[in-house]
Amino acid sequence: MNRGILLAAALIAATPLLAQNAPKKPPASPPADASATIGGKTVSVHYNSPAVKGREGQLFSKDGKISHDPHYPVWRAGANPATLFKTEGEITVGDLKVPAGTYTLFVDISDPDNWTLIVNKQTGQWGLAYDGTQDLGKTKMTMSKPPAMVENLVYTITDSGGGKGTLTLAWEDHSASVPISAP
Numbered sequence: 001m002n003r004g005i006l007l008a009a010a011l012i013a014a015t016p017l018l019a020q021n022a023p024k025k026p027p028a029s030p031p032a033d034a035s036a037t038i039g040g041k042t043v044s045v046h047y048n049s050p051a052v053k054g055r056e057g058q059l060f061s062k063d064g065k066i067s068h069d070p071h072y073p074v075w076r077a078g079a080n081p082a083t084l085f086k087t088e089g090e091i092t093v094g095d096l097k098v099p100a101g102t103y104t105l106f107v108d109i110s111d112p113d114n115w116t117l118i119v120n121k122q123t124g125q126w127g128l129a130y131d132g133t134q135d136l137g138k139t140k141m142t143m144s145k146p147p148a149m150v151e152n153l154v155y156t157i158t159d160s161g162g163g164k165g166t167l168t169l170a171w172e173d174h175s176a177s178v179p180i181s182a183p
Contacts, residue, residue: 034154036159037159041087041091043086043091043157045083045157048081048127051152057172059171060174071106073110076106077105077106077169082123082127083155085102085105089182095139096139098136104119104121104125105120120135141176149172150172155167163183
């Protein structure tokens with residue numbers, strides 16, 4: 001009997017050690033980064049990348065999955081913590097002047113085929129905490145359909161040279177981009 005108690009105690013004591021060595025499941029919406037230097041100014045986006053997970057065609061409609069977010073039609077343009085946008089110098093995003101600093105990105109998707117990028121001055125919030133009074137401004141995005149369905153949300157920032165570049169986000173069957181220029 002003592003032997004059984006000792007064995008049970010040993011198993012209970014070893015459980016935390018075994019759990020530490022167990023492989024960790026990757027997050028459902030892993031963190032990701034995109035950056036480029038445009039006109040000598042580093043521009044970056046830090047976001048969490050959700051997956052479509054079999055919901056193709058069900059995300060961006062008036063009755064889609066995203067429409068259940070409390071701030072719809074404003075979408076957090078990522079998952080979990082708010083999507084951060086940082087520029088080391090003054091730039092223009094679309095037709096919006098953006099001073100050096102860190103901002104949060106949101107997207108107005110009220111028209112699933114014509115998105116508007118929102119640059120918000122509030123940072124550090126959870127992704128669903130949108131306060132429109134904190135908007136630096138808004139700018140229209142150019143829409144296109146990616147060549148194939150995009151499973152995980154992806155941001156890209158490209159430098160086209162000559163102080164010009166592009167910020168693009170693509171997810172599911174939508175791709176939206178906006179030009180960036182640095183004076």
